[in-house]
Amino acid sequence: MELLTEEILKKVILPREKATHKGNFGRVLIIAGDEQYGGASILAAGSAVYAGAGLVSVATSKHNHAPLHARYPEAMVIDWENHTLLEKVTKQVDVILIGCGLGVETIGFSLLKNLFATITERQLLILDGSAFSLLAENTLNIPFPKQTILTPHQMEWQVFSGIEIAQQTDLNNQTQVDKNEFTVILKSEETRIYFPREESYKLTIGTPAQAIGGSGDTLAGILAAFLAQFRGKRREVIGSAVFLHSFIARKIAKKERIALPTKIIDRLPEVMRNFEQ
Ligand SMILES: NC(=O)C1=CN([C@@H]2O[C@H](COP(=O)(O)OP(=O)(O)OC[C@H]3O[C@@H](n4cnc5c(N)ncnc54)[C@H](OP(=O)(O)O)[C@@H]3O)[C@@H](O)[C@H]2O)[C@@H](O)CC1
Ligand SMILES: Nc1ncnc2c1ncn2[C@@H]1O[C@H](COP(=O)(O)OP(=O)(O)O)[C@@H](O)[C@H]1O
Numbered sequence: 717m718e719l720l721t722e723e724i725l726k727k728v729i730l731p732r733e734k735a736t737h738k739g740n741f742g743r744v745l746i747i748a749g750d751e752q753y754g755g756a757s758i759l760a761a762g763s764a765v766y767a768g769a770g771l772v773s774v775a776t777s778k779h780n781h782a783p784l785h786a787r788y789p790e791a792m793v794i795d796w797e798n799h800t801l802l803e804k805v806t807k808q809v810d811v812i813l814i815g816c817g818l819g820v821e822t823i824g825f826s827l828l829k830n831l832f833a834t835i836t837e838r839q840l841l842i843l844d845g846s847a848f849s850l851l852a853e854n855t856l857n858i859p860f861p862k863q864t865i866l867t868p869h870q871m872e873w874q875v876f877s878g879i880e881i882a883q884q885t886d887l888n889n890q891t892q893v894d895k896n897e898f899t900v901i902l903k904s905e906e907t908r909i910y911f912p913r914e915e916s917y918k919l920t921i922g923t924p925a926q927a928i929g930g931s932g933d934t935l936a937g938i939l940a941a942f943l944a945q946f947r948g949k950r951r952e953v954i955g956s957a958v959f960l961h962s963f964i965a966r967k968i969a970k971k972e973r974i975a976l977p978t979k980i981i982d983r984l985p986e987v988m989r990n991f992e993q
């Protein structure tokens with residue numbers, strides 16, 4: 717198991733080249749946020765925008781459109797009941813994140829199911845939050861898209877994989893990952909990242925200042941933006957997104973008791989600029 721350090725940020729975060737436009741930094745679609753958990757979609761969207769994705773679209777409940785636009789006007793918004801528009805945008809994007817505050821109602825499962833049925837091999841899928849309960853409680857009958865990345869906390873991983881928290885050893889987790897060919901970012905006070913048949917990562921710089929609702933939604937948005945824009949090795953791009961999230965939280969925690977997700981988002985552009993080599 718490899719320890720994540722600052723070196724990973726220097727490796728992955730490259731300066732932006734001059735002859736570029738927004739299309740060169742990737743298109744992200746976030747399917748998230750029901751009426752109760754709109755904040756999760758707003759945090760994921762803000763993180764993806766501030767972590768540098770070229771274009772970010774959010775398919776969410778109508779309740780969240782105005783607040784999302786008011787907070788992050790850089791993000792585009794789609795009514796998640798508008799199937800025609802959602803299908804059109806889904807086809808255009810590079811990375812799709814689904815699940816942050818998606819909820820466990822019928823609409824969440826139908827969005828997940830439609831996505832599994834339409835996603836293509838050139839696109840990357842990230843599953844978070846409610847996606848795990850939805851997949852545990854319903855039968856999908858569609859195989860997981862290749863190279864899917866899962867970002868569960870320990871309870872979500874238990875519900876989804878059947879491995880009880882006390883049994884979530886490196887061996888058990890790695891076995892599950894190798895069998896299913898997905899990557900798992902298993903979030904906890906010491907997050908671990910398991911890749912199919914590749915060395916795992918361990919993150920030890922996290923702080924209890926991150927123990928607040930919305931921390932994981934923020935990580936998911938950063939991850940989506942990193943996968944959309946950075947062309948380095950996939951394993952390192954994933955590791956760097958996870959490291960950056962806690963690196964900024966740690967900086968904030970030096971002076972403040974809580975590393976507010978919205979503050980982590982605000983710091984992203986400056987901290988990323990400092991690591992460009
Ligand atoms: N502002 C918003 O809109 C927000 C929206 N959100 C969205 O809400 C949805 C529900 O997500 P959720 O994670 O908040 O709740 P849930 O599924 O009930 O899981 C908690 C259970 O797991 C247990 N647990 C064990 N180990 C754990 C660990 N390491 N880390 C965390 N929990 C751990 C824990 O144990 P206990 O507290 O009892 O000790 C409890 O039993 C999801 O879609 C999410 O995106 C949130 O992001 C918040 C902000
Ligand atoms: N005590 C802690 N020490 C270090 N990191 C923590 C701690 N508590 C939470 N975190 C981090 O905060 C994030 C919480 O994610 P998650 O539970 O999905 O939050 P939410 O769904 O509310 O956005 C994860 O990245 C986790 O590793």
Ligand SMILES: [Mg+2]
Binds near residue numbers: 844845869932933
């Ligand atoms: Mg979460």
